[in-house]
Amino acid sequence: MPTADGTTDDQQEHRLHALLPFLQTQSQTSLTRLYQRPSSCLSIFRLLGAVERQLVMNLLWLDLPIQTSTMSSWVTREGKALFDDALASLARLHFLSNNSAIKLGLSTTFKTSMRHAITGGGTSVSFGVPAEPDENRSAPSIDALDAYALERWETVLHYMVSSGTGQTPIKPSQGVLFLLQRSGLMAMNQGQLQITSSGFQFLLHTPHSQLWELLLQYLQMVEERQMDLVEVLSFLFMLSTMELGREYSIESLSDTQRAMLEDLRDYGLMWQRRASSRRFSPTRLATTLTSSLPPLPTATSTGGAKDQGFIVLETNYRLYAYTDNPLQTAVLNLFVTVKWRFPNLVVGAITRESVRKALLNGITADQIISYLTTYAHPQMRKNRPLLPVTVQDQIRLWELERNRIKTQEGFLYTAFASQADYEYVLNYARQLDVVLWENAAKRCFFGSVEGHTNIRGFIERRTGGSGG
């Protein structure tokens, strides 16, 4: 997909993973505690950019720190800026030992754990203790886990999308509702939870970034709930290195982590037979946490088609969506005028009204376009460019339309006694660079608020001067 995906790749390249800024604000002590666990090291390592990853690997097996200049000789001249950025970012994560200006070396804790992660061994038990196989009940199948994760996740999204429409979908658990409210995705309005404009934007994100957005909020709340952040993070990272379709025992978990089980069950990150069960299975949502291309549970529900894409968009603005999924239909409804609905097909059109409605909800044109790109039908993938240019341009134009009128406060200066008077004041205002509009024939001009005191003073001095 050179055209469509090429651009998204570039964006990813410059975008830091959402978790990294959060980690960088943590204290060195807590990060060092976190790095004692090989699974955390491995997961954070995977969230890094490509250059950072390579640098970590270069340093991993060195016993002594090496000169920074030696390492930088491995970098091409064009890559120097990226290399420096990468070093700075690693230092902020406290991956590097302290004197990184002269000599480069990984911090001892991180190095030990990362080596253990790569080669195996150690006694950290950080990759999860597998549960003993149970003769009576077999472990849940991967399909069952996928279905469970999907059902949980879609409940949340569906609740969000239909909150304003008067429908009453299944309510997610209290914990999820609280999280949604805290993250500003939904807000209390007349006694009811209503989706906010950032909530609308959230709906159009990829499932992967949605998940991280919620988890970050969860992490922000951790301290209020008096949980140990390091425990929480290391549990999340442990989940991300677990194997799908395998049962793990809760024996080795700390109290904090056991308390998290319930929350994670609500989000669909893991499955337990009963709340009191001694074992749990991570779902695909959890095991793909550190991958950038999320092979999340299939977006279409019962259609059987495993493809992510289901949207066909034509140059005449008509849109065909092969889906029977109420959530997808509801999301489409945000910016599409739906004409007909069939058991497996939704037909609609992108119209000025529908797009304006979306824009009023706070969704941007780029978000609409990227949603359409992400979920384009495989048939559409043959097109170059992927989406019809006319439609893309028109959606952008509709967005610009809203920005046609720009308001600015100011003062109108009028009724000048003579042309010379007018020009004199106007020249002064021009020097201050506060003239927004002028009309010589009517002898009036409009100046911004900032310049008003100056201009008034100038006129007063002048009239006062001529008067006296």
Next chain:
Amino acid sequence: MDGSSHLSLIIDLSPSQWHLSAQSSNPHPLSFQTFLSHVLTFVNSHIASKHENTLAVFGALPGKSSMLYSSLDADSGNGNDPPADANSYRPFKVVNSVVTNNTQKELDLIGGLTEEPPVALVGALTKALCFINRLAHPPSGSLVDEAAASADPRILILSVSPDLAASYIPVMNSIFSAQKLKVTIDVCKVFGEETVFLQQAAHLTGGSYIYLERRDAFLQYLIMSFLPPPSLRHIIAVPRQDKVDFRAACFCHKNIVDIGFVCSVCLSIFCSPVAVCSTCRTKFPMKTLQRLNASRPAIPPANGVSNGSPRPPSARPSTGMSASLR
């Protein structure tokens, strides 16, 4: 640049060469066991770098080649499923145990031979290319995710055996297919003398060829030079060879020649002027042959990159044989 990447690793499993390599008379003896543990660490680092990275390992054995591991069908429990362990990341453990077991199995199979045929490097290379081609063209309707299809593929050859002159043509053909598939071929010469063909393979596909000098630092060599995927190499510079031996092997005796004679019709290379091209059956005029024979140096340069005296150009290049300067 931050997409997933595919690595096909080709390990040269020539028992005799590994025996020589492990001898303590070498400046830095490297036994196969140590080598394998370093390679597995390297391979784990590749998988660690990105969740979506894919891997295939091929072994070039005497007289045959075989696939030791592929991340496509690794998940299916095929008997050698290691027991789960809370202290290690499962994918790493699976790779380690599958590669070790399969290598052991293959090496046991060849144990009984008295005379060791040369290693089937070309077979392994071709298998690796076919594998990459399969990744690049997933059958329609399959569930192979696009991540694997768009991966930026490369092949790393860890070679210990000397060049096999007879395999010049197949190696060249593999290089051309690799170029077409946009596959980078990296070569690490772990033991033995430089190989001409693999130098050319790395050079022509934009890969890097490294002759391992400090074999005690094998892992560090691997990680610093061969771990960055090709897309990253415009930022992290990896060493490339500055001198490439471009000599070719003749088609008639499979010798590596300093001065070859090239058929002007089909570009076949011969070590001496011939009357009829064995590939395309073109007949060459007697006069040309005589002139070319007369102009051959009496004693061809023994070795090294040839810089022989300039040959007089053929009078009639359209039907004659021309001497090539390599």
